Amino acid sequence: MSPVPADAVPPLIRLQGITKIYGTGDAEVRALRGIDLDIAGGEFVAIMGPSGSGKSTAMNILGFLDKPSGGHYFFGGAAVDHLSRDQLALLRRNFLGFVFQGYNLLARTSALDNVELPLIYQGMAISQRRQLAREALAKVGLNGREDHHPSQLSGGQQQRVAIARAIVTNPDVILADEPTGNLDTSRSQEIMELLSDLNRTDGITVLMVTHEPDMAAYADRLVHFVDGCIQSDTLNGKVAADAV
Template sequence: MSDAHAPLIRLRGITKTYGQGQAAFQALKGVDLDIEAGDFVAIMGPSGSGKSTAMNTLGCLDVPTSGDYLFRGIAVQKLTRDQRARLRRKCLGFVFQGFNLLARTSAQENVELPLLYRGEPAAARHTQARAALAAVGLAGWEHHTPAELSGGQQQRVAIARALVTNPEVLLADEPTGNLDSQRGREIMELLTRLNVEQNITVIMVTHEPDMAAYAKRIVRFVDGRVDSDQRSAPAAATREEVA
C-alpha cells in the first residue's frame, strides 16, 4: 500500500552505469529527488551532467542500475518492460525538441496517434484530439499538416498529442530548443497554464535560464548528482505582479 502523503515521484540513490569494465561510464551517481503532484520542475546542467539520463529514467524509457524509483508508491525499477510501457501510456506524456510529427499527416491525426495505439474507436479519437488541440490554442487548425504550421504551432500540436491521453506528468525535453525567443515564451506560457489550470505535473529539461524561470523549481545536475534544488517565483507570475 502506498503512503497517501508520499510525493508523486521519489528517487532514492539512483545510479546509472553504461558499459562495463574500463569502458564503464557512470551517468548518475546516487540521485535523490522528490517531485510532488502539480509541481513544475526545470532540470538544468551542463552536457554530461546526467540530466537527460535522469529524464529517461523518470520517463520509464530507461531503468536505473541501482536505487529506488517510486511512482505513486509503485517500485518502477521492479516492473517488467510491458508494465513500464503501460505506465508510460497511462500516466506520462512526452514533448521533444524536434516535435516528432508525421509530415504528411494532419494535426488532428498526429494528436490521435496515442489513442490509436490504445485501440480507441475513431469517434472518440476525433473528439479527444479536437479537444486537445483546442486546449493548446489550435482550434480550427485540425486539418493542417506540419508543413503548413509554424514551429511554435508544430510544438503546440506535439503538446496536444502528449495531453490527449490525460497524463499525470508531462515530460518535456528542450521543448523550446528549436524555436525563436517569442515562440519559446509562448510555449512556456502554455506549459505554465496547463500546470496551473489542469494541475499537470511538468518536468522539463532545458539549458535556457529564461525558459527555466517559468518553473516553480529548478534542479541543477552536475557530474551525475543533484547539485542544487531551489524553488523560485515563476517568471509568468512575476510579470503579472509587475503589471
C-alpha cells in the same frame, strides 16, 4: 532523507539512490551517482545542467524509457524500477505525455491524426479519439488547424500540436525535453506560457529539461545536475518572492 510519516501522502515521484552505469571496465561510465529526488503532484520542475551532467539520463528513467542500474523509483507510491519493459510501456501510455525539441510529428499526417496517435495505441474507438484530439487541439489554441500537415504550420504551431498529443490522454505528468530549443524567443515564450497554464489550470506535473535560464524561470523549482549528481535543488526566485 528524513523518514516520512505513515499517514503522509507520498510524492508522485520519488527517486532513492538512483544510479545508472553504462559499459564495463575501462569503458564504464557512471551517468548517475545516487540520485535522491522527490517531486510532488502538480509541481513544475526545470532540470538543468551541462552536457554529460546526467540530466537526460535522469529524464529517461523518469519517463520509463530506461531502467536504473541501482536504487529505487516510486511512482504514485508504487515501486516501478523492477517492472518489465511491457509494464513500463503501459505506465508511459497511461500516465505520461512527452514533448520533444524536434516535435516528432508525422510529416504526412494531419495535426488531428498526429494528436490521435496515443489514443490509437490505447485501442480507443475512432469517434471518441477524434473528439478528444479536437478538444486537445482547441486547448492549445489550434482550432481550425486540425487538417493542416506539419509543413503547413509554423515551428510554434508544430510544438503546440506536440503538446496537444502529450495531453490528449489526460496524463499525470508531462516530460518536456528542451521544448523551446528550436523556437525563437517569442514562440518560446508562447510555449512556456502554455505549459505553465496546463500546470496551473489542469494540475499536470511538468518536468522540463532546458539549457535556457529564461525558460527555466517559468518553473516553480530548479534542479541542477553536475557530474551525475544533483548539485542544487531550489525554489525558483519568483516563487520564493511570491511566498514572502
